[in-house]
Amino acid sequence: MVNLGDVFPNFTAKSTTGVIKLHSYLGDSWGILFSHPADYTPVCTTELGRVANLAPEFEKRNVKLMALSCDSVEDHLGWIEDIKAYNCLNGEFPYPIIADPDRDLAVTLGMIDPDEKTASGMPLTARAVFVIGPDKKLKLSILYPATTGRNFDEILRAVDSLQLTAQKKVATPADWKSGGHCMVLPTISPDEAKTMFPQHQVHKVPSGKEYLRTTPLP
Incomplete structure (x- = not known):
């Protein structure tokens, strides 16, 4: 195996x-x-x-x-x-x-x-x-x-997701297709995210945690 x-x-x-x-x-x-x-x-x-x-x-x-x-x-x-x-x-x-x-x-x-x-x-x-x-x-x-x-x-x-995420610090969400918005990796700090993904959006959730961040395709 x-x-x-x-x-x-x-x-x-x-x-x-x-x-x-x-x-x-x-x-x-x-x-x-x-x-x-x-x-x-x-x-x-x-x-x-x-x-x-x-x-x-x-x-x-x-x-x-x-x-x-x-x-x-x-x-x-x-x-x-x-x-x-x-x-x-x-x-x-x-x-x-x-x-x-x-x-x-x-x-x-x-x-x-x-x-x-x-x-x-x-x-x-x-x-x-x-x-x-x-x-x-x-x-x-x-x-x-x-x-x-x-x-x-x-x-x-x-394969599209694997090849993208091998090069960029993003993940692809459920049902993602090439060209769609991606998720900023949780390991990227807020300051890094502003520089690396200037168009990214932080989504508000009841927990108050800012872990849901989407960005246009890098």
């Missing part, structure tokens, strides 16, 4: 675009690794297609994508044709799908769903999402059960 702030394991694995060594593949980019229970399954087919459609948006944010499924590269290559057909995709598939037929990575990264099994009784891989920073450390993780498809608009939104 990898915890937030840990250096992500520098695994080597086969994929649809060749052998991937994670840290070399990422270089100075951000990365997203998202896992799937199995090839030729309905929810996964919708998910990989959705990410393929969003690939230009992730590229704008300097994010490299990687999917993982517990089947072989050969199965992945056949499945890609179904993904493209169902999701009306043309051209080359925009990101690699990693093979993990022995579930070595799924176990190492804590992605096993104990409640969902294959016909042969093997546990399925859960729908994990790992966002990895340019420093190769884990910045965000989300774990869905095999039966629940992910919202990749939310993942894109989360």
Whole structure:
């Protein structure tokens, strides 16, 4: 299991675009690794297609994508044709799908769903999402059960927040979207806030504490 702030394991694995060594593949980019229970399954087919459609948006944010499924590269290559057909995709598939037929990575990264099994009784891989920073450390993780498809608009939104807050001393509030007002960090003193965020607003609350401070996007 990898915890937030840990250096992500520098695994080597086969994929649809060749052998991937994670840290070399990422270089100075951000990365997203998202896992799937199995090839030729309905929810996964919708998910990989959705990410393929969003690939230009992730590229704008300097994010490299990687999917993982517990089947072989050969199965992945056949499945890609179904993904493209169902999701009306043309051209080359925009990101690699990693093979993990022995579930070595799924176990190492804590992605096993104990409640969902294959016909042969093997546990399925859960729908994990790992966002990895340019420093190769884990910045965000989300774990869905095999039966629940992910919202990749939310993942894109989360990347916007992670990249903003990595550079600026702000946090993003509930339902924040890129361009919206941010929260000034509680660690910033009132005097610092006046200098750093001259347009910030202090919101009055019954406690009288001045911890709710919003500012336009820095």
